[in-house]
Amino acid sequence: MVSNDIIQQALQRLELLLSHEEKLYKMLEIYIELFPAKDSYLIRYSPLGYLGEGVFYLSETEGVHIGEIREDIRSFPIIFSAISEKRAKYCTGLEYLKQVSIKYSISSQFNSLLVIPICYDSFVFGYICSSEFEENTTIDDNILSSFTYFGKLVGKLIISTQEHNVARLLSKRELEVMRRISLGESTKEMASTMKISELTINQYVKTAIKKLGAQNRSHAIGELFRRGYIL
Structure with missing residues (x-):
C-alpha cells in the first residue's frame, strides 16, 4: 500500500506546472507511477444528466484525448456507487459482468475495473x-483506501489551483456559483x-458571464472549462 505521505509528496510536483492540461496529464503519470495500474482514463463528471465525459487516456505506452x-x-x-459514496471501488470476474454495461466505451480485453472518484468536500467532479x-x-x-485518498487529494489540488488561477478574473463566490451550475445545481x-x-x-451569475465575455450561462461554463478553471 502506498502511504499518504508518499502520495502527497508525489502530487506536489503538480504545483510546478503552469498549464492546466499538463497538470491533469502529469497527475495520471503520477497515478501510474505510484499504483499497480497500467492504464488510466480521466473522466469529467457532472450530476446534470449523470454525465461522464472523457478527458485523457494514459497507459505505459500511449496518451490520447478521449473526448468521444x-x-x-x-x-x-x-x-x-463510487461517486455516490465518494470512495474507490473495484470489481472483477463475474461481478464485473454485473457492474459494467456491455456498451461501455472503454474497450478492454480485461474483466476488471477500478473507479476512483475525484472529489472536493461534497462535490465529485471527475x-x-x-x-x-x-x-x-x-x-x-x-x-x-489509498486510491480514495489519491482522488480526494487530487480534487483538493485541482480546486485550489483553479481558485488561484481565476482569482484575478472572478470572485470566490462567483466561481463557486459557476462551479455549482456546472455540477447541475439549480x-x-x-x-x-x-x-x-x-x-x-x-x-x-450575471457578473461572471460579463467578466468571462460570455453570452449566457452555458457559454460561461464552456469558457471556464476551456481555460482550465473547471475540470
Missing part, C-alpha cells in the same frame, strides 16, 4: 478508471446551500 466518451454513469453501478493492472496485483481494502439549491438569496445567486 460520453456516458450516463447510471448504466454502470460500480461508477455510480473520476479515474483503470482496467489493466500489474501481474499478481491484489486490490484489497487497504489499497482501495438556483434554488444553491441559495439554500450557500445561505444567500436567489437574487444574489443570479447577480453572481
Whole structure:
C-alpha cells in the first residue's frame, strides 16, 4: 500500500506546472507511477444528466484525448456507487459482468475495473478508471483506501489551483456559483446551500458571464472549462 505521505509528496510536483492540461496529464503519470495500474482514463463528471465525459487516456505506452466518451454513469453501478459514496471501488470476474454495461466505451480485453472518484468536500467532479493492472496485483481494502485518498487529494489540488488561477478574473463566490451550475445545481439549491438569496445567486451569475465575455450561462461554463478553471 502506498502511504499518504508518499502520495502527497508525489502530487506536489503538480504545483510546478503552469498549464492546466499538463497538470491533469502529469497527475495520471503520477497515478501510474505510484499504483499497480497500467492504464488510466480521466473522466469529467457532472450530476446534470449523470454525465461522464472523457478527458485523457494514459497507459505505459500511449496518451490520447478521449473526448468521444460520453456516458450516463447510471448504466454502470460500480461508477455510480463510487461517486455516490465518494470512495474507490473495484470489481472483477463475474461481478464485473454485473457492474459494467456491455456498451461501455472503454474497450478492454480485461474483466476488471477500478473507479476512483475525484472529489472536493461534497462535490465529485471527475473520476479515474483503470482496467489493466500489474501481474499478481491484489486490490484489497487497504489499497482501495489509498486510491480514495489519491482522488480526494487530487480534487483538493485541482480546486485550489483553479481558485488561484481565476482569482484575478472572478470572485470566490462567483466561481463557486459557476462551479455549482456546472455540477447541475439549480438556483434554488444553491441559495439554500450557500445561505444567500436567489437574487444574489443570479447577480453572481450575471457578473461572471460579463467578466468571462460570455453570452449566457452555458457559454460561461464552456469558457471556464476551456481555460482550465473547471475540470
